[in-house]
Amino acid sequence: MTAIACLRVVLETGATGLREAVVGPLVEKLAGAYLETRWCWPREFSPLSHYSFLLTDPRADQLDLRELARLSDDLQTRLFGQSATGEVTLLVFEGPEAAARGFAALDKEALAAALRNEALLPAGGRLSRISAKAPVMEAAESAASDPPTHAPEPSLEVRFHGVYFSLKDVFIGDVVSAHAENRGRRASIVEGFEQLPSDPAAFDETCVEAALECLAKAPIKAILYVPVAYDNLVRPSLRAACVKRLSALPADSRNHLGAVIYGVPRDPGFGAMTQIRDTLGRHFQTIDLRVDDPAFEVEKLGVHAVAGVSFALPTTDRRGRMAALRQFASHRSHYKQRRIWASVTNVRDGEELAACAALGVPFMSGPAVCRPQLLPLGGRLIQRGDLPIREAA
Numbered sequence: 001m002t003a004i005a006c007l008r009v010v011l012e013t014g015a016t017g018l019r020e021a022v023v024g025p026l027v028e029k030l031a032g033a034y035l036e037t038r039w040c041w042p043r044e045f046s047p048l049s050h051y052s053f054l055l056t057d058p059r060a061d062q063l064d065l066r067e068l069a070r071l072s073d074d075l076q077t078r079l080f081g082q083s084a085t086g087e088v089t090l091l092v093f094e095g096p097e098a099a100a101r102g103f104a105a106l107d108k109e110a111l112a113a114a115l116r117n118e119a120l121l122p123a124g125g126r127l128s129r130i131s132a133k134a135p136v137m138e139a140a141e142s143a144a145s146d147p148p149t150h151a152p153e154p155s156l157e158v159r160f161h162g163v164y165f166s167l168k169d170v171f172i173g174d175v176v177s178a179h180a181e182n183r184g185r186r187a188s189i190v191e192g193f194e195q196l197p198s199d200p201a202a203f204d205e206t207c208v209e210a211a212l213e214c215l216a217k218a219p220i221k222a223i224l225y226v227p228v229a230y231d232n233l234v235r236p237s238l239r240a241a242c243v244k245r246l247s248a249l250p251a252d253s254r255n256h257l258g259a260v261i262y263g264v265p266r267d268p269g270f271g272a273m274t275q276i277r278d279t280l281g282r283h284f285q286t287i288d289l290r291v292d293d294p295a296f297e298v299e300k301l302g303v304h305a306v307a308g309v310s311f312a313l314p315t316t317d318r319r320g321r322m323a324a325l326r327q328f329a330s331h332r333s334h335y336k337q338r339r340i341w342a343s344v345t346n347v348r349d350g351e352e353l354a355a356c357a358a359l360g361v362p363f364m365s366g367p368a369v370c371r372p373q374l375l376p377l378g379g380r381l382i383q384r385g386d387l388p389i390r391e392a393a
Contacts, residue, residue: 024050095125173223222378
């Protein structure tokens with residue numbers, strides 16, 4: 001099923017200090033530039049007006065609103081700065097394409113009436129609202145339910161995903177994943193886009209809990225990588241809770257801990273990277289980025305900005321996966337110039353493993369390297385011909 005929605009930007013144009021004839025094209029330009037770099041293929045978007053866009057995602061039956069919440073923050077900053085006089089609200093109306101286009105066609109008066117009385121909305125759709133003050137607020141009838149809690153269950157199901165260094169035939173560390181037992185699917189950041197956590201805050205919290213358990217049981221022989229969502233680090237509304245979660249990690253374990261930031265856009269920006277390093281540097285010895293775009297703009301990062309960048313092979317056919325791998329590897333000179341390691345994750349079979357090695361990619365992870373393990377693999381010497389490791393289900 002393909003998710004379809006109308007994204008509509010609502011703001012008080014007078015509060016921007018610009019003429020209304022200027023604000024509309026500016027909003028279309030800013031929002032379009034954001035979607036161009038972050039609403040990546042196979043997802044598509046097209047403008048319906050200066051203030052509205054038609055969004056489609058063929059891989060989902062509903063949109064991930066957290067991605068769009070960053071657009072709200074971006075527009076808020078660009079249009080109003082730190083002023084308290086204006087606010088950007090995003091309205092996301094999901095449903096059949098005809099309903100989405102009908103929502104875009106509502107004039108200001110009709111939209112205001114529909115927001116007061118949702119029976120006036122086009123039939124068959126679902127409305128969500130996003131703003132800096134309320135990052136994701138669903139339609140009124142669903143907003144009355146009890147708010148979700150991100151507190152992890154006392155008992156965790158923990159798995160380790162080895163990171164393999166092919167130049168030395170050794171596992172340099174493990175990416176931890178965890179979720180409360182008997183609750184939800186097993187999320188992972190070393191596999192495809194579809195395996196990323198649906199609730200990053202809860203996933204990150206359980207992974208921190210798992211890391212603490214692991215540190216308490218035995219000394220770490222290599223690096224234990226802890227997932228951290230990009231949104232949770234850079235969005236003001238989420239950052240405080242993220243910092244609080246990470247503060248539980250003991251300072252004396254910093255040299256054995258690495259952070260893997262997932263959900264990173266093609267160009268995270270200098271300001272975001274500075275904030276990330278300042279936040280994570282006190283807890284982690286190394287910081288890596290997990291990206292889904294083979295054209296990630298590493299050339300815009302500074303020297304040693306992060307330890308490494310890991311590209312996740314897309315969930316598509318063999319031809320598409322190999323093409324994406326070659327495109328990512330073609331940028332290795334930029335990685336070398338910036339002294340940032342390049343790695344590939346979601347490697348699924350021996351042919352892809354061999355292709356990574358042939359293209360000069362030194363670090364690999366994913367099902368072709370090892371299945372999820374009950375214990376860390378870090379420090380173990382294993383010949384590449386003996387992969388994958390299958391000890392744990």
